[in-house]
Every structure is written in C-alpha cells, then in structure tokens.
Amino acid sequence: MCLAVPGQILSIEQADDPLLRSGRVDFGGVVKVVNLAYVPEAEVGDYVIVHAGFAISRLDEAEAQAVLKEIAALEGITDEIS
Amino acid sequence: MKYLDEYRDAASVKALADAIARRQTRPWTLMEVCGGQTHSIVKHGLDRLLPPSLSLIHGPGCPVCVTPEAIIDQALELAARPDVIFCSFGDMLRVPGSQHDLLTVRARGGDVRMVYSPLDALNLAREHPERQVVFFAVGFETTAPTTAMAVLQAQRFGIKNFSLLVAHVRVPPAVETLLSAPDNRVNGLLAAGHVCAVMGYTEYEPIAARFRAPIVVTGFEPLDILRGVLSCVEQLEEGRAEVENRYGRAVSREGNRPAQALMEQVFEPVTLSWRGLDAIADSGLGLRPEFADFDAVRRFELSVRKTASAGPCRSGEVLTGRLKPFECPAFGTACTPEHPLGATMVSSEGACAAYYRYRRDAA
C-alpha cells in the first residue's frame, strides 16, 4: 500500500481551500484526481509523490539533477578503474 | 517515465555497487525499515550485488504486517454488521485475524469494499446516508495525514455516518525499540523515504546519536537504495553516526508542514502493540478526544480483545530481521500468497511475499 509513485499535475481546482485543493495528475498516461492540499506550493507541470489519493511531496528537479550528475561522475571513476 | 527510469539504469546501479564494495573494509549489517524498500531490493536483486559481508535485513516497515491481530478481529466484527459498509485498502483484505479474514466476511455477506483513499470511503458515506461507513485506517505517517483530512472533511460537511477503525503506526518508536534490543545486530538504518517526506527527519537525529547508528533517508528505486547503502557504509567506515538525506528530491529536513499540522490536529500518540514487537509507547496514533465521535471502537462499543498469536507463523521474527522468510518452515509450503498464514505473506510489501514472488529460497 505504500508504493507511492510520481505523477505530473495537469490542472488544479479549489486552489486556496486548505482541505479541498485538488487536481488531475498524470501517471504515465493514467490520469487520476488527487487531493493537493498538502502541497500548496505545487503548480501545474510539477511532479508530486502521491499516496492514498494525496500528494505528499513535490519533487525537486534541481535535487534530482544533482543526484544524476553525481552518479554519472561515479561511472566515470569506475570506467577508469576497470 | 520521468523520475523512474533514470533511477533504474543498469550501468549506474553497477557503478554504485562497485563504489560500495570499494568503500567497505569490515562486515556491516544494515536494516531497511520500509517494506516498499524490501520489495524493491528483492525484486531488483540489489542485495546480491553487494559484498557478502554487507548484509541487508528487512525491517518492520509494512503497516499491513504490523497491525495487531486484536485490531484485525475488531475489523472482522465491524465488517460482519449488517448496518456497516466496511472500507479497507486492498492489502488488508486477506490478513488473517484470529479466526478468518475480511474476504471471508465478504463471502458470508458482509459489505466489505476495497478503497484506494480514505476520501473514497467518505464519498461512500455521502452516497449512503442510511448506512454506517467505517474506514480501516492503517498505515504509517504517510497515510495518517490522508485519514486526518477525511476526518476534517467529514466534520466540515457534517457527515455523521462516517467513522474510523484506527491502527496508525509511527516509525521512530519502533526503530528505537529495535535498536535497543539486547540481540540487536543492526549497525545502520535506511529510513523510509516517504515517511520522511511527511515527517522530515529531525526525529531520527537523537536516535542516531544515542545508538551510534547512521540513519540515511532513502528512496525506493534501485539507485536510491544503493545511494542510501553507500552513505551508511561511508559513515560506518569513518566512525560517524549521523542522519543524512539521500532522497533530497522528495524529502526536506522539516518535512511536509501542512500534513504534520492536520495530523497533529486530529491524532495524538498512543501505546500500541505491533505484531512481533509487543507494546511500544507512543508508537500508534489515536483520535484526539475532540474527534472521539469518529472513533468506530466507541461508536460500535467494540470490545478490546487480547488475542495471543498461535500457530506456525514466525512473522514476528521476520519483521524484526531475526529470520529470513525462507528460514520459516512454512514458507512456500503451508504458507503461500494464496493461503497466507501471516500478514508478511499477504502484503506486497511483506518480506515473505516479496521472497516468494521473486522466487528467493536462499540468501
């Protein structure tokens, strides 16, 4: 029940309601209505982690890129050694 | 898919596994707390990419698996009532109580519905004002805010035929209990990424310091898990025991403030018995007195029965990392996902189910 997956926000409704803020979220082609009250900062186009019908976290693109760079650097090291 | 494929890249997985092997000089035992991580580790065979002297043991982080039998029995009692529509996440339907499971109750005529979100249950309550709708609120700090929201919406809209059977659990007290066990073998922990997305990770800082155990906030994809392992190994090799965040794209130190605020408004910490771990202070969440009207135990005057687990299931040892699933004599013979003897064989995040599904009958 905890396998939360990232999806992209397509639209937002009741944007300012602290209980009812919601929107349509695209999970690789499957679109679901998701409660967005816990990610008041998230905008259309952002990726969110969704759990039991609620977005619980907005994914940080800069952080994601930094990790991939760090791993690419590691692959460089491994290539040199092998 | 974005944020998925790039974290499964085979060359990067190999590079990280190599980096871990280069860094490790002594044997270490790490525990991943979360069942979602257990599933990912076994599915992708990540443990087999690591040096043999680095062992990963699987922790208690599957809410389905740790829900005590006494609460399952309460669920069965509620679900059998003719006036009740009983709503549950799908994983709970086949978890055995002391007698049978929710699917059996349904087969005998109980109105048991599988829902994806507590808000689905709330909608059922709106649609069926003449029935009592009960939501089985299980889950860690990832799910508790979603339940809190359902309660607050029910309150705002005056929905009176909605209540909760609450079995929410909190991770930090369980982690402390595991680390304080006299036979504890765990040197470092991978903390559950999505629990930390909600709660942040300041709660783990005193635990890491007290037990001299690194705790690394870790995601769920293969690269995320290996980065968590690498960070743990680096700390152990360097004699450090800090909380580090290796899931920065989803987790911040302070976590999700709006979710924490609503959870605090609705719930308070209570003592709870976990399957396999006994009673742990503050390890559960109960409705605050202001929301007692939404408590199904009160509304239906359920008795709190003490059920002693009997039978061959050794999930308690599996949940605390003392036993690998294939070491249980019933594994794959008397106990399979079709005929589970314990919750760890039911849930997709349970260690027994993960080992069975990916045909793991040896280390």
Ligand code: SF4
């Ligand atoms: S294999 Fe079945 S009986 Fe054995 S511990 Fe796992 S769930 Fe329990």
